[in-house]
Amino acid sequence: MTPAALERSQSWLGQADLRPTRQRLALASLLVGDGQNRHVTAEGLHDAVLGTGDRVSLATVYNTLRAFCEAGLMQEVTVDGSRSYFDTRVDDHPHFYMEEDGSLMDAPSAEFHIQALPDVPDGYEIAKVDVVIRLRKIA
Amino acid sequence: MTPAALERSQSWLGQADLRPTRQRLALASLLVGDGQNRHVTAEGLHDAVLGTGDRVSLATVYNTLRAFCEAGLMQEVTVDGSRSYFDTRVDDHPHFYMEEDGSLMDAPSAEFHIQALPDVPDGYEIAKVDVVIRLRKIA
DNA sequence: CTATGTGCAAATCTTTTGCAGGCTA
DNA sequence: TAGCCTGCAAAAGATTTGCACATAG
Secondary structure (H helix, E strand, C coil), rough: CCCHHHHHHHHHHHHHHHCCCCHHHHHHHHHHHHCCEEEEEEHHHHHHHHHHCCCHHHHHHHHHHHHHHHHCCCEEEEEEEEEEECCCCCCCEEEECCCCCCEEECCCHHCCCEECCCCCCCCCEEEEEEEEEEEEEEC | HHHHHHHHHHHHHHHHCCCCCCCHHHHHHHHHHCCCCCCCCCHHHHHHHHCCCCCCCCHHHHHHHHHHHHHCCCEEEEECEEEEECCCCCCCCCCCECCCCCCEECCCCCCCEEECCCCCCCCCEEEEEEEEEEEECCC
16 A cells, blocks of 8 residues: 555545444545545455455455445445445536446546426425436447 | 236237247236236236235246346346346436435436436447435434 | 256355453553 | 444345146136
8 A cells, every 4th residue: 555545545435424444445545545536345445455465354345335325425436236336526426337347437527417307296306316327239 | 817917917028029838928917917007126026916815936037037138128237236126118317216215216207307318438428327216214 | 758947945165243251461 | 442343144025936746627
């Protein structure tokens, strides 16, 4: 982990008053160490952290991702019934989902626009609008 | 099951060359017996069929819903990581999801419009655009 | 009769939880 | 030191599967 990545990870955790433990720093540096947005699954992040030589249990990866979401550092994105994805970008934005390999990425939202939303039933308000654009490889 | 519901169920299965077994007819009549669209979970449909007095195993409900999807009679909708929803309406349309009780319904799509979609990465084409409008009860 | 369906129980897969021990502030 | 974290293994929940029996065409 570079010094810059360490510092980013520490301040990211600090924002949410989460203690900078070894495991959290290891995960945070993979998530925000380079300042880029990431979309990960628990399994994928676990593999990635093992790849760096750090040892973090899968249960801790799950618990930590959940803690990051509760702290508002990440958000969960539902695209595939069988797995949860976690996104380091926390505003409401559309996603591309590659059906081919199950990867998820941000769709350029500048070019995306919803012209009109349907009327919401009485007594309800919109919590969030999820847009997932499923992509298929052209044969 | 009314004669009309039976006939609708039979022709629905017939469209897809699925044999009209007792279990499939029982499920189909709950899904399309009255000509309305339905959004169900496997568990919910299983409870419903038991409520009518018919006996269908939960495994068969799962297998049958999957068969209906493969046959193009229904589509799976992903809104909640922990459960699958199945929709009898098979075109691409937006949904309302009530976070409060986990129910799913069609959003009036006439009033819904996407003005511009982001550019799709080279080599890919859009398979489907999923829009889920999450609703929260106003306090 | 033969290929399809069905039911049950067991297997799978992802995610959560209980609890004993470890570590940060 | 006190409370928060972590790891492990076990639990939990949703869905799938193997296999023997049943049934539609």
